[in-house]
Amino acid sequence: MIVYDEYVTQIEGHGRIYVDIKDGKVEARLEIHEGSRLFESLLRGRRAKEVPQMSSRICGVCPVPHNLAAVQALENGVGIEASEQTKMLRRLMISSQMIVSHALHLYVLAAADYLGVNGVSELYAKFPEAVKRCVRIRRVGNRGIEIVGGRAVHPINSIPGGFAKLPSKRELENLARDFKTVLSDCLETFNLFAKLKYPEFERATEYLAIDDGKHFPAYSGRLVTNKGLNAEAKEYRNHITEVFKPYSTTKFCLIKGHGFHVGAIARVNLFKDRLNPIAKELLKNSPIKFPSDNPFHNNLAQALEIVHYAEEAIKIAEELSATLKDEEKPKQTKAGTGVGVVEAPRGTLIHEYTVDENGVVKEANLIIPTGMNTTNIEEDLYAILTANIDKPKEHLKRLAEMLFRAYDPCLSCSTH
Amino acid sequence: MKPKVAIFDLTDCEGCEVQILNSKFIDRILEGVEFLHFRLGQRVNRWEEFDVAFIEGAVITSHELELVKKIREHSKFVVALGSCACFGGIAALNNFKGVNEGKRYVYGENADKVETLYIKPLPEIIKVDFMIRGCPIVPEDFERTVSDLLAGRIPREHTRPVCMDCKSKGNTCLLLEGVECAGPVTYGGCGAPCPSAGMPCDACRGPLEEPQMSAELELLKKIASMDDIVRLFRKYAPMAPLFKEIGGEDR
Numbered sequence: 001m002i003v004y005d006e007y008v009t010q011i012e013g014h015g016r017i018y019v020d021i022k023d024g025k026v027e028a029r030l031e032i033h034e035g036s037r038l039f040e041s042l043l044r045g046r047r048a049k050e051v052p053q054m055s056s057r058i059c060g061v062c063p064v065p066h067n068l069a070a071v072q073a074l075e076n077g078v079g080i081e082a083s084e085q086t087k088m089l090r091r092l093m094i095s096s097q098m099i100v101s102h103a104l105h106l107y108v109l110a111a112a113d114y115l116g117v118n119g120v121s122e123l124y125a126k127f128p129e130a131v132k133r134c135v136r137i138r139r140v141g142n143r144g145i146e147i148v149g150g151r152a153v154h155p156i157n158s159i160p161g162g163f164a165k166l167p168s169k170r171e172l173e174n175l176a177r178d179f180k181t182v183l184s185d186c187l188e189t190f191n192l193f194a195k196l197k198y199p200e201f202e203r204a205t206e207y208l209a210i211d212d213g214k215h216f217p218a219y220s221g222r223l224v225t226n227k228g229l230n231a232e233a234k235e236y237r238n239h240i241t242e243v244f245k246p247y248s249t250t251k252f253c254l255i256k257g258h259g260f261h262v263g264a265i266a267r268v269n270l271f272k273d274r275l276n277p278i279a280k281e282l283l284k285n286s287p288i289k290f291p292s293d294n295p296f297h298n299n300l301a302q303a304l305e306i307v308h309y310a311e312e313a314i315k316i317a318e319e320l321s322a323t324l325k326d327e328e329k330p331k332q333t334k335a336g337t338g339v340g341v342v343e344a345p346r347g348t349l350i351h352e353y354t355v356d357e358n359g360v361v362k363e364a365n366l367i368i369p370t371g372m373n374t375t376n377i378e379e380d381l382y383a384i385l386t387a388n389i390d391k392p393k394e395h396l397k398r399l400a401e402m403l404f405r406a407y408d409p410c411l412s413c414s415t416h
Numbered sequence: 417m418k419p420k421v422a423i424f425d426l427t428d429c430e431g432c433e434v435q436i437l438n439s440k441f442i443d444r445i446l447e448g449v450e451f452l453h454f455r456l457g458q459r460v461n462r463w464e465e466f467d468v469a470f471i472e473g474a475v476i477t478s479h480e481l482e483l484v485k486k487i488r489e490h491s492k493f494v495v496a497l498g499s500c501a502c503f504g505g506i507a508a509l510n511n512f513k514g515v516n517e518g519k520r521y522v523y524g525e526n527a528d529k530v531e532t533l534y535i536k537p538l539p540e541i542i543k544v545d546f547m548i549r550g551c552p553i554v555p556e557d558f559e560r561t562v563s564d565l566l567a568g569r570i571p572r573e574h575t576r577p578v579c580m581d582c583k584s585k586g587n588t589c590l591l592l593e594g595v596e597c598a599g600p601v602t603y604g605g606c607g608a609p610c611p612s613a614g615m616p617c618d619a620c621r622g623p624l625e626e627p628q629m630s631a632e633l634e635l636l637k638k639i640a641s642m643d644d645i646v647r648l649f650r651k652y653a654p655m656a657p658l659f660k661e662i663g664g665e666d667r
Contacts (some may be wrong), residue, residue, distance in 0.1 A: 012430055035427030035476030039505035043519035046647065053615075056652065057506045059551060060431020108437065108457060119458020124446040142438060150613040152438065153552045154430045157613050165613040199636050202479060244526040328507045412429050 007033070008401050010109040010119065012061050019385060019401045028381035028387065030374055034174065034415035040364040048074045048332070048359045052158045055351065056319045056400040058366070059103065059413045060153050062146055062235035064097035065344035066413075069154045072220060074160045076234075077338025077355050080330045084322070086162045087219060089148050092316040094218045094342060095157070095309040096144025099137060099186070100152070102264070102302040103329045103344035107134035110299050112123060113402045114196045135196025136304070137306065140175075140182045144313055147171040161329035172321035179314045186307045187272060187282070193303035194286050198296040199399060203383045205293065205376055206255060207266035210341055210348055215265045215283070216274040216308060217343040225260065226291070230311035233341035236350050240367060241288055250414040252374040253367065259376030262302035262347025262369050265292065272383070279304055294407045295380055302345075346408050355385050370414035373407050419566065422453035422466040423497075424487055426480045427474030428505060430456065432498035432550040433472055439555040451508035466490055468565055470548075471484050474505045481541070482535065487541040495561060499551040501538045503622050504552070508535040508643040533633060537655050545580060546571050551620035551652035554606055574605060574643050579618045590616055594639040596648050601627035601658075612630035620652035629658055637651065 004017045015032040020346075035185070039058055043051055055070035056063035070089050075082055079379035085233045106121045107130060117123045125130040129244040142152035145391045149155025167175075183393030223239065231239055242251040253260075255280035268275075272283060283290065288300055337354040354363035381400055388396060425433060433456055439445060453461040453469075469491035475481050488494060496502045504511070507607045510518045511534055519527035519566045538544055563570040578599040580591075590597040590611055598619035599611060610617050622631070646663035653659055 007455065009455050009461070010433070012456070014425075022653055033479070035474070035507070036519070036522065037427060037474075037476070037531050038510050038518040038522050038532065040516070041513060041521040043507040044508065044521075047644070050651070053618075057431075057551065057652070060434045061427035061429065063429075103435065104434070118460050119451075119456075120448050121451055121455065121458065124443065128443075132443070138438070140654065150615075151609050153434055154609050156615050159615075164615050182480065189471070225573075242525060244529075246526075246529050249530055302537075361565060407529070411425065412427075 004400065006399050008404055009088060011405055011409050011411065012113060012413070013409070015125065015238065015409070015411050017381065017404060019396070021385070021389065021399065022390060026382055026385045027384055028378060028400070029247055029379065030378050032250040032411050033042070034356050034411040036248055036249050036415055039416040040366055043353075043361055045308050045363045046361050048353070048355050051353065051361055053154065053156060055301070056154045056414045059410060061410060062101050062413070063095050063154050063344065064149065065349045066351070067149070068093065068219065069340040069342045071158045071160055072342065072355070073340030073351040073353050074355060076336065076340060077336040077353055078160070079202050079333040081162050082162065082330075083327050085324065086325060088320060090391045091146050091215070091219045092313055092320070093145055095313040095316070096141045098309040098345050099199070099306050100141035100145070102172050102306050103134050103141065103189070105345070106171065106189065106302055106387065107131060108300060110405055110408070113405060121182065131213050133188060133294070137182055137185050137189065140178045143178060144175055144317070147175055161331060162327065166324065166326065169321045172317045172324065173412060174323060176314050176317035179310050179317065183307070183310055187278070188309045189306055190282050190303040194298050195287065198281045198294060198299070199402065200294075201296065201384050201387070202293040203380055205379070206260040207269045208255070208260050208262050208348055208372070209270050210343055211271070216271050216276070216312070216360050219342050221341065223341070223348070224270065225255070231254065233350065234339040236339065240372070242367070242371070245377045248374070250371050250374060250411065253372040254375050259377045259379045260372065262372045264305050264345070265295065265298040265300055266347060267343065268301040268304060269346070275304070275308050276315070278311055279308035282307060295403060298408065302355070302408065303392060328360040337363070346370055346410050346413070347372060362402045366416055368408045368413045368416060370407070373409065374414065377404060377407055377409070418448065418450040419467040420464065421449040422469040422487070422491070423451065423456070424453065424469060424471050424483070425456065425506065426471065426501070427476040428473030428498070428500040430472065436556050436558055438562040439559055441559055447567065457575040461492060466492065468495060470495045470497045471501050471538060471640045474507050476507060476533055476535060476539065477531050478533065483540065485541050493545045493565065496538045496544045496547045498553050499620055499622065499653045501547055501557060502547045502549050503653035504535045504537050506633045506652055508655045509650060511535055511655065534633070535655065547573070548663065549603055550606055552652040555655050557605060567568070572598070576604045577624055578602045578604040578606065578608050580604050582611045585612050589622050590614070591635060595641045596636050596644060598632075598648055601629055601632045616648065618651045619649050622656040623632060623658045627658065633662070
């Protein structure tokens with residue numbers, strides 16, 4: 001029997017990998033020990049206008065998608081249709097969040113696996129330029145969230161119907177300029193991660209992302225997979241099931257009884273034709289091709305998305321810097337239940353709320369990307385450990401942890 | 417010799433650690449201190465004597481309860497990082513709703529298999545030498561704390577209400593506009609980002625040392641229901657002294 005360390009380092013939240021190898025057979029478990037904050041329960045009884053801010057507290061690494069899935073769900077439930085301008089600003093927030101979160105994962109958490117350093121301090125000592133690049137990218141991304149959302153960690157401005165405060169045209173202009181300046185750093189990031197040697201491993205699985213019919217996945221859409229699922233977001237309960245496992249505070253998600261994969265690799269696998277031009281060009285010349293069934297390639301997909309979402313942010317900020325106007329904010333017209341779905345850095349995120357006629361939340365349900373990935377991670381762990389069963393224990397442990405980390409898991413989120 | 421520093425995260429969103437990474441001086445921090453323990457940022461972590469340990473998050477499991485005691489034993493100076501550590505944070509709302517009801521709602525028949533303790537602020541569990549407040553913290557507070565400690569100074573709190581930050585931004589007072597706002601009794605230094613966006617201060621940095629609580633409540637009662645007043649203070653620092661009593665035990 002092998003129980004790996006007390007916790008896996010360099011991931012968001014607390015969990016470990018439990019492995020038992022007996023008579024050539026592998027048992028692998030993803031044990032998530034993150035404390036349960038019971039968000040679904042504590043949001044009941046709150047006013048709808050408070051909930052987007054409170055929901056963002058689910059995650060400090062990716063607060064924007066929680067903020068926006070909440071606002072979208074709350075609007076859908078009470079008969080509010082957000083304006084095109086509001087949706088564009090929300091896509092700008094998501095694009096900025098993707099860049100900030102991916103840069104954190106790639107440089108601060110994942111890079112150590114591939115560059116042979118202990119962690120971020122040693123990375124800075126040996127590859128200062130890489131850390132500085134990460135900081136520059138994150139600074140501009142944070143700025144994008146800040147000018148629209150009011151604050152980079154835990155946005156303030158998002159409310160059902162729109163924004164409490166709009167950015168100025170000048171701020172948007174400057175943001176577009178800053179993103180253009182940092183684009184070379186984004187390209188450098190892709191080039192760095194395209195050169196890395198990823199473990200050889202493949203396992204075909206189902207990939208899920210959202211499809212609004214037009215954009216590379218970001219804000220709203222249908223639930224779509226490579227295995228033929230194509231459903232309205234509000235029907236998610238008919239397709240995605242959650243099961244409790246006694247060794248994990250996070251529930252495990254399944255589609256038709258098996259694991260599925262959400263996140264950068266799923267988005268790129270499904271929608272690479274919708275990438276922005278520079279990202280598309282990079283992919284054409286990349287030695288690693290997508291669709292890919294190697295979960296480690298999620299890291300390269302994230303690097304590619306940094307370029308794509310930077311291009312997206314430039315496009316939106318430039319357009320809005322010319323057209324932005326004050327708008328009437330639509331108000332609640334009825335009580336009801338609504339579902340919101342956005343792409344978080346780690347994949348498709350679903351929030352559902354029931355709001356009464358006084359604007360108070362009565363019911364809440366949240367399905368989190370890392371929760372969606374849990375079953376798939378266990379299936380991958382089983383497959384990769386079985387394929388490498390003759391290797392030394394230390395090697396297996398390293399491989400298992402790297403695999404888990406490549407998913408960019410967020411256990412605070414998944415347990416919530 | 418570089419100061420030996422540890423950063424621990426308990427149950428929380430890790431947003432305060434993200435704010436550390438968002439610091440303008442992150443390069444100097446990475447160069448200037450030795451991280452003995454930093455789970456989020458490095459693979460090899462060591463239990464030796466820490467000059468300073470930062471603890472982020474709330475104590476929700478018995479494992480975390482043991483962990484914070486162990487951290488205290490290993491540390492010369494302990495800093496509570498963010499309002500989950502300082503005041504129980506958003507998860508402590510379950511203290512008021514009844515944690516068992518919450519668990520049943522989330523985990524159904526498996527509720528008993530998940531452990532969630534009654535959440536106490538860290539200073540009620542171990543001796544805490546300094547608090548960096550906020551949900552999330554502002555990087556400037558972290559920077560000031562670190563530079564004080566590096567210079568051999570004991571960091572001090574700079575107590576002033578959020579209203580001071582808000583006024584200096586030139587905002588119109590929300591309370592005067594009939595919007596319930598916790599600014600007058602809430603510990604400032606955040607730059608008042610919420611009222612600057614027209615959103616009320618929701619008391620995330622906890623109470624001032626001697627807030628005019630009764631005057632604030634008098635004022636709020638004129639513009640809001642008791643339920644909404646309780647909602648305002650029972651959010652990100654619900655177990656803070658003075659805040660937790662608002663509305664009485666039964667709410």
